[in-house]
Amino acid sequence: MSASFAFNADLRSLKQIRRFITDAASNIGARRDSIDDIVYAANELISNAITYGYGGQAGPIWVDVWNDGDSLCVRICDAAPAFNPLNVPLPRNLIGRGQQRAGGLGLFLSRHLLDDLQHRVLPQGGNELILVKWNAF
Numbered sequence: 001m002s003a004s005f006a007f008n009a010d011l012r013s014l015k016q017i018r019r020f021i022t023d024a025a026s027n028i029g030a031r032r033d034s035i036d037d038i039v040y041a042a043n044e045l046i047s048n049a050i051t052y053g054y055g056g057q058a059g060p061i062w063v064d065v066w067n068d069g070d071s072l073c074v075r076i077c078d079a080a081p082a083f084n085p086l087n088v089p090l091p092r093n094l095i096g097r098g099q100q101r102a103g104g105l106g107l108f109l110s111r112h113l114l115d116d117l118q119h120r121v122l123p124q125g126g127n128e129l130i131l132v133k134w135n136a137f
Contacts, residue, residue: 002024002064002065003023003027003067004063005062006060006062007020007061007063008058008061009050009053009054009057009059009060009061011048011050013061014100017042017061017063018039018042018043021035021038021039021042028065028066028067029037029137030072030136031136031137034135034137035136036071037133038133038136039095041079041109041113041114041117042076042129044107044110045050045076045085045106045107045110045129045131047106048085048106048107049061049076049080052083053127054080055076059078061076062077066118068132070134071134071136072133072136072137073131073132074130074135075104075129075130076127076128076129076131077122077126077129078126079124079126080126082084082125084121085129086117088107090111091108098126114129114133115130116130116134117132
């Protein structure tokens with residue numbers, strides 16, 4: 001069973017996207033803790049695509065939710081310039097003494113909340129991210 005929806009690349013769409021993923025994952029029986037992790041990661045990755053990928057310009061975001069055996073999967077596609085979040089180095093020191101700052105940890109947290117994160121550049125351009133949470137049911 002799967003669910004798909006298209007959204008506008010707009011930060012105001014994030015609440016609707018989070019709700020869509022939560023409802024779709026709940027409908028296929030995923031556990032709440034797995035849903036929370038994948039929704040947080042998806043929110044961070046989509047917000048980066050909107051902010052940096054599209055740079056404030058209009059564009060589509062497609063989201064699919066399904067289960068693959070005992071795994072909860074979310075596919076996020078966009079038409080923004082190619083960008084692989086797996087190529088961003090993880091921070092060595094998360095917070096140094098007196099160096100606390102807001103932001104900049106979304107990719108780090110997303111990668112740690114997921115059991116698998118895959119990226120590929122789409123043939124027509126844009127990006128596809130597959131987010132996977134194992135033992136989610």
